[in-house]
Amino acid sequence: MRRKLAAGNWKMNGTRADLAELEALCTAHDGADVDLLICPPFTLITAAAQLCDGHDMRIGGQDCHMAASGAHTGDISAEMLKDAGASAVILGHSERRADHAETSDIVRAKARAAHDAGLLAIICVGESLSKREAQNTLDIIGGQLSSSIPDSATGENTVVAYEPCWAIGTGLTPTPDQIGDVHDFIRTRLEKRFGAGIGRSVRLLYGGSVKAGNAAEIFAVSNVDGALVGGASLKADDFSPIIKALEAEAHAS
Numbered sequence: 001m002r003r004k005l006a007a008g009n010w011k012m013n014g015t016r017a018d019l020a021e022l023e024a025l026c027t028a029h030d031g032a033d034v035d036l037l038i039c040p041p042f043t044l045i046t047a048a049a050q051l052c053d054g055h056d057m058r059i060g061g062q063d064c065h066m067a068a069s070g071a072h073t074g075d076i077s078a079e080m081l082k083d084a085g086a087s088a089v090i091l092g093h094s095e096r097r098a099d100h101a102e103t104s105d106i107v108r109a110k111a112r113a114a115h116d117a118g119l120l121a122i123i124c125v126g127e128s129l130s131k132r133e134a135q136n137t138l139d140i141i142g143g144q145l146s147s148s149i150p151d152s153a154t155g156e157n158t159v160v161a162y163e164p165c166w167a168i169g170t171g172l173t174p175t176p177d178q179i180g181d182v183h184d185f186i187r188t189r190l191e192k193r194f195g196a197g198i199g200r201s202v203r204l205l206y207g208g209s210v211k212a213g214n215a216a217e218i219f220a221v222s223n224v225d226g227a228l229v230g231g232a233s234l235k236a237d238d239f240s241p242i243i244k245a246l247e248a249e250a251h252a253s
């Protein structure tokens with residue numbers, strides 16, 4: 001049975017004052033029924049990890065370098081994330097693929113570095129609107145899965161997040177059937193490549209305009225093991241109902 005995961009991606013948002021939101025989440029949720037993760041910007045990781053000490057709330061980064069150390073100005077390694085108190089890292093987010101020209105090969109190398117450092121790698125895949133309209137969604141996702149996930153993946157060290165680019169921050173979401181089709185496809189691909197044991201144990205998150213109003217419907221879809229939430233993870237009052245919807249789904253299933 002895969003444990004469900006509610007993950008928040010704060011993106012380039014948040015200063016120390018916003019840690020009050022994290023504190024409120026820690027108070028409201030004990031993590032008994034679902035895993036909880038917030039990925040704040042690098043600058044807040046140490047303080048966030050200290051704040052969450054003693055709570056079932058994990059802290060993650062939003063990117064890491066593929067090398068353990070070296071002359072890479074402005075970059076952060078997986079080891080550094082771990083040292084700062086992170087236990088997970090988001091990799092290959094479509095904003096990084098677009099803004100920093102990250103290819104799936106680069107994402108795979110970063111995921112390997114994350115595994116080597118003992119971090120949970122949350123590997124993102126997703127199609128653009130034009131690819132969906134051209135009915136190329138599964139081709140795109142299939143290619144991204146093969147190239148972005150390293151051979152070192154297991155259910156313990158890897159999560160795959162399906163985030164259609166056109167649903168991110170737009171208020172648009174795929175239908176439950178569309179989400180189910182992609183999640184079932186990802187599950188099948190993972191089982192083929194890694195075998196049933198690992199293939200069935202990797203958790204699959206949906207991401208893209210998840211909010212309180214649509215969370216329950218999305219969480220009921222087959223092979224959706226939780227969500228990677230952007231905008232609605234910034235405020236405890238917005239994220240808490242999403243976590244509650246996931247807790248309810250965990251009880252029901």
Ligand SMILES: O=C(CO)COP(=O)(O)O
Pocket residue numbers: 009093163167168169170171207208209210228229230231232
């Ligand atoms: O990109 C996302 C999470 O990584 C989704 O962002 P939104 O929830 O703001 O659409």
